[in-house]
Amino acid sequence: MRPRHASRDALRAREFEAYVAGAGGRLLHTATLLTAEAPDDNPRARHLLTLALARTYACWDGLRGDDPYDRTRQYLASGFARGAWHRHGRLLRRRPHPGSPLARLSPRERLVLVLRLYEGVAEEQTAALLGLPAERVRAVYHRAMAVVLSPPRRPAGAVRDVQAARS
CATH class of the missing domain: 1.10.10.10 (Winged helix-like DNA-binding domain superfamily/Winged helix DNA-binding domain)
Structure with missing residues (x-):
């Protein structure tokens, strides 16, 4: 890998890490509300957020002034709406937490x-x-x-x- 590409990739990674450090908590809370899981036991929400962040990272260079939070929120919403968590393992088929007001x-x-x-x-x-x-x-x-x-x-x-x- 060329030094210029390596430094660009490192900068991209640092920018994305800073973004996740700043927005990750709120995005996880949003995903937890969507899945209606308990805040301390939210594997579906974490999985949904991981997929949304991976998609955001994949298009990070192409955002060009777009809001990455808005893009990640769109990926969260579309992933939840498609019901993507039903296609994966048993872990993600849990019902909403009965104590959640959104359940x-x-x-x-x-x-x-x-x-x-x-x-x-x-x-x-x-x-x-x-x-x-x-x-x-x-x-x-x-x-x-x-x-x-x-x-x-x-x-x-x-x-x-x-x-x-x-x-």
């Missing part, structure tokens, strides 16, 4: 809610990213918010037990 949402609802609410992506951009009409994104977002903001229903027997305890 009651469908994957599409989680994706729209995380992009719109946590990541602050505009409705039109979310629609374009997911290949959906903006009206559909709006409807999914409102339904997801309603599910998250409403408490889960308790079994009828549990209500009677609570009322009996108050008496």
Whole structure:
């Protein structure tokens, strides 16, 4: 390898490492919200983020002024939307963590809610990213918010037990 190529590759690697050091935590949190896993036990989120970062690194030289965070977030969203984690090992087929407030949402609802609410992506951009009409994104977002903001229903027997305890 020529010295010029080696130094360019080293610079590229340092730039990418700095990017991951700065954005990796937030991106992992985003992936964890998407998978609805526990923050301390999130193998699907880590796998999803690893794939997104690998794709970002592969096109690092071609970004040319584009925001690498935006590109990685797009890769996270598209990887999650495609359901890529279902095609890989058993480790990635785990169900959402039952304690997660997002566990009651469908994957599409989680994706729209995380992009719109946590990541602050505009409705039109979310629609374009997911290949959906903006009206559909709006409807999914409102339904997801309603599910998250409403408490889960308790079994009828549990209500009677609570009322009996108050008496």
